[in-house]
Structure formats: C-alpha cells, structure tokens
Amino acid sequence: MYTKFETYILRDADRAIIPFDEQNSDYQAVKEWIAAGNVLAEPVGPAHAALVEQAKAEIRIQRQPIISILDGLQSSALVNGDMARAQVIETAKQGLRDLTDLDLSACMTFEDMRLTVKTRYLQLAAALPVEVRKAFSEAVN
Template identity: 35%
Template sequence: MYSRISNYSGIIRDADSAVIPPDPDNRDWQAYQGWLAEGNKATDPPAAPPPALPAITDRQFGEGLWREKLISFAEYLAFVGPGTVPPPLLAIINTLDDDDTGNPTPRKVALGLVTGAQTYAFDNSLVDVVRQAQGWSEDYLRERWAEWAQL
C-alpha cells in the first residue's frame, strides 16, 4: 500500500516508509504506477492538526471566564489585579489530587499557576481540566480561546 504526501507529488510506500519521488525512471515509482493500474488507490495524508492557539494573558483569560459567566465581574477584577483565584475556578482546582506532604501535587501546581501566571497556554493541562469541568467540547473552547485572544 501507498500513502499520499501533502504538497508533494511523490508517494510513501507504507511497508517501509520509503519516500518515492515521481520519477518515471524510478523502479519504485513504476511499481507504484502498476499498483494504481490494478485499481488500487493511495490513502490520503492524515489531516493537518489544527493550528496552535496563542497563549493568552492573565487579563484575557479572566475576561473570557467572566464573559462565559463562570466568574463574576468582581472576581474577574480581583483575579487580574492581585491574583486572587475566583471561587468557581478554585472549586475546579480543588478537585485535583493533593496531599499534606508539602510536595508538588496537581492541585498545588495548578493553584500556583493561576495565582501567578501572566499568560496561559492552550495546551496546558489545567486548561483541559477547566474545559472538562465546564462540560465544554474542545471545539467550543478552541473557539472561545481564539475570541479571548482578541480581547
């Protein structure tokens, strides 16, 4: 079997991942052409992943959560000012694993992040924790994130 390559007229032979250039004198290309003549079709290349989303600032994240009605306006102002974690966000963070050892735990790391972060990256695991806690789909959050990046 063979697979197409995005933006290239060559092909990949699946058996050994060899890249075969579109050269009529190349034996591998000739074998591929014969394979096509038998009625076979190369598989399409995998879909490109969605483009990476930009990191957003503390203010953009806070305003986005406020616009989604997850936090109040007063909580938004407190959040972007001295770094006070709004109770709804703290409730989500408090669901993460923690212990009394003083060692890093998911909860302590998340609390440190939201208390002191100046920017938030979409691929940070805490963002997905919030997404799941709110019942948002990844597509929904991607759309909101892109909007928040424009605030």
C-alpha cells in the first residue's frame, strides 16, 4: 500500500519516501502497482505542507522570547564594549531566525518536526557560552 503526498509517495510498509522521479525504480514499481488496478491512499489528517507551515509558525512563536532575552544580553555586551560576546549572541539570534529554514520534508509527523527543531535548538545552545545558553533553557524543555 502506498500513500500519495504533495511531493512524494510513502511506501506504508517501511515508511520509505519515493520521489516522483521516472528514473527511480521504486517510483516505477508504484506506477506498475497502480497500473494493476490499485489506488494510492490519501494521507490522513492535515497535508504535509500544512504541518510544515504549522511547525514553522510554532517556531516563530517559541523563538521570540529567546530572541528578546538575547537582545538584552547583546545590548549589555555592546554597552560594556564586549564585541566578541555581542557577535556570539548575534550568531545565536541568526541561528534562531534560521530555524524556519529547516528542512522538515523527511518528517512524517508533527512530533517528528518538533523533535527536529528541538535537536537544532540544542545544537545552537551547546555552541554558546554558559551564561548565554540560559536564554535557551525554557525553549528546549
């Protein structure tokens, strides 16, 4: 059994993602399966693209308080002339802004998307000095 999504076909047996690619042998097998009279299933629940947009909206909401805290820390660093720390904070803020560019196409569920985002949050936090890392603590819990 196969399920058709907007940008790929999912082989239900092993959750393999099959692109719409004439050169792909799995895609050829799906076409033969359809030619034999079978029908692709429609996804249950929201379309994948809608889930991705929902995940990105959630990212924007969750990151804003962290960016606000980092703004304050960055302002303090600039007032104190600590340009190196201000740059580290700016890099962290950019990392947060870039979260909406994460590739979530391989995530099959909304929970998979949340886990992918949480993993990236943890990576961003791990690269920061301890005192700056505290701004991330609530976001990853």
